[in-house]
Amino acid sequence: MENKKKIEVCLSPALYGNYENKEAIAVVTDVLRASSAIVAAFMNGAKKIIPVATLEEAKEMKEAGYMVAAERDGIVRDFADFGNSPFNFTAERVENHDIVYSTTNGTQAIQLASSSKQVLVGTFLNLQGVVDHLIKKNDEVLILCAGWKNKINIEDTLFAGAVVDALLKTNQFYTICDSAYIAQDLWLLAKNNLVEYIQKAAQRTRLQKNNLDDVIEYCHTLNLTSIVPVLKDDYLVKL
Amino acid sequence: MENKKKIEVCLSPALYGNYENKEAIAVVTDVLRASSAIVAAFMNGAKKIIPVATLEEAKEMKEAGYMVAAERDGIVRDFADFGNSPFNFTAERVENHDIVYSTTNGTQAIQLASSSKQVLVGTFLNLQGVVDHLIKKNDEVLILCAGWKNKINIEDTLFAGAVVDALLKTNQFYTICDSAYIAQDLWLLAKNNLVEYIQKAAQRTRLQKNNLDDVIEYCHTLNLTSIVPVLKDDYLVKL
Numbered sequence: 001m002e003n004k005k006k007i008e009v010c011l012s013p014a015l016y017g018n019y020e021n022k023e024a025i026a027v028v029t030d031v032l033r034a035s036s037a038i039v040a041a042f043m044n045g046a047k048k049i050i051p052v053a054t055l056e057e058a059k060e061m062k063e064a065g066y067m068v069a070a071e072r073d074g075i076v077r078d079f080a081d082f083g084n085s086p087f088n089f090t091a092e093r094v095e096n097h098d099i100v101y102s103t104t105n106g107t108q109a110i111q112l113a114s115s116s117k118q119v120l121v122g123t124f125l126n127l128q129g130v131v132d133h134l135i136k137k138n139d140e141v142l143i144l145c146a147g148w149k150n151k152i153n154i155e156d157t158l159f160a161g162a163v164v165d166a167l168l169k170t171n172q173f174y175t176i177c178d179s180a181y182i183a184q185d186l187w188l189l190a191k192n193n194l195v196e197y198i199q200k201a202a203q204r205t206r207l208q209k210n211n212l213d214d215v216i217e218y219c220h221t222l223n224l225t226s227i228v229p230v231l232k233d234d235y236l237v238k239l
Numbered sequence: 240m241e242n243k244k245k246i247e248v249c250l251s252p253a254l255y256g257n258y259e260n261k262e263a264i265a266v267v268t269d270v271l272r273a274s275s276a277i278v279a280a281f282m283n284g285a286k287k288i289i290p291v292a293t294l295e296e297a298k299e300m301k302e303a304g305y306m307v308a309a310e311r312d313g314i315v316r317d318f319a320d321f322g323n324s325p326f327n328f329t330a331e332r333v334e335n336h337d338i339v340y341s342t343t344n345g346t347q348a349i350q351l352a353s354s355s356k357q358v359l360v361g362t363f364l365n366l367q368g369v370v371d372h373l374i375k376k377n378d379e380v381l382i383l384c385a386g387w388k389n390k391i392n393i394e395d396t397l398f399a400g401a402v403v404d405a406l407l408k409t410n411q412f413y414t415i416c417d418s419a420y421i422a423q424d425l426w427l428l429a430k431n432n433l434v435e436y437i438q439k440a441a442q443r444t445r446l447q448k449n450n451l452d453d454v455i456e457y458c459h460t461l462n463l464t465s466i467v468p469v470l471k472d473d474y475l476v477k478l
Binding site: 200 | 440
């Protein structure tokens with residue numbers, strides 16, 4: 001394994017203390033829906049996305065004049081301009097704008113990973129872009145799944161597995177992380193029927209209850225863009 | 240799902256706060272090696288096993304005259320009678336004895352689950368016995384994987400998946416837990432080549448380094464016994 005770079009997968013923010021690695025590039029994912037919304041926003045011309053962990057911060061930023069996307073448990077907060085669906089981040093709304101963004105799981109995970117060498121936002125929409133960047137940088141990799149309120153979820157695990165699988169194929173990386181192998185094998189099992197496989201995910205049921213499950217197919221579309229959001233100081237920009 | 244009983248899977252003790260359920264029967268597993276050693280001890284006639292979380296407690300119990308099994312990171316502690324291999328718990332040593340037992344991960348997980356309605360110790364060795372008991376009791380089920388120092392591991396996830404798979408087949412149970420589905424699908428993928436599949440587990444590498452990997456095949460043998468260890472007050476007995 002000499003010269004090969006280590007990959008680890010952290011399947012819940014509550015486990016992050018066991019994986020924190022200042023030498024690694026962290027890929028944060030929250031497939032349904034924060035990561036997908038962030039990638040969609042950059043596709044539609046957003047300049048910056050400022051992730052904030054708490055609703056209080058989001059509200060203060062709204063009062064300071066920012067455009068704010070904020071939700072909890074899938075529900076838009078009343079002070080916010082819009083919520084967490086990638087379909088909200090249209091070019092009409094976001095082009096050339098800075099957007100403050102706070103969600104149930106995804107934005108906290110970005111802040112949690114901020115001690116890493118670099119923090120990327122990854123999702124199926126920009127999978128290959130993320131993988132290409134990781135191969136080029138040739139650093140250690142930590143994939144942090146945002147999960148759901150510290151529980152592990154299927155969709156983020158699948159994305160982690162897709163990255164692991166692509167990186168291990170290069171022979172430039174290795175892993176001895178059981179979570180990485182679990183994620184990879186789940187991805188290999190599901191990849192040819194991704195949208196069908198995800199039907200059993202708890203988050204699909206939660207979104208469905210609020211009539212928000214229209215995004216599921218979109219959020220599991222591979223490689224719509226090569227844009228990779230990266231954390232710079234305390235906001236996200238295009239790499 | 241009316242009248243059906245809920246199954247959840249907690250893949251790491253660090254996530255237990257999200258799953259704790261006083262109405263559930265908890266199945267604690269640490270396949271390599273604490274759960275397997277506990278089951279082996281009862282197969283060989285042990286009367287009671289007293290799990291203690293800390294080495295200090297284990298040492299005090301040794302001084303009080305108990306037979307003590309204690310290890311950390313796979314290494315027997317010098318004050319202990321023996322360590323964590325199931326092969327140590329021979330009939331010559333354990334028959335009709337009470338044994339104090341402290342390990343890196345497994346015994347803490349048993350104590351963590353103690354607020355549950357009932358706490359069982361499960362492993363591949365007594366898989367069907369555990370499943371039969373859960374079906375008979377018809378309560379909610381929480382499978383707690385001991386993992387490795389709060390990281391998720393493959394072997395405990397596979398055991399959890401085997402229990403989930405067997406219970407869901409009965410139509411008496413349901414799950415909306417993503418970890419349960421992940422575990423079940425991993426089990427279905429691995430079950431026909433369990434020992435081969437487990438070769439990539441990090442714990443195999445750790446045991447191999449200390450020449451302790453002789454137990455791997457044994458610990459992945461299905462249904463050597465129908466004995467189910469159950470927590471009664473603060474010690475384990477046969478159900």
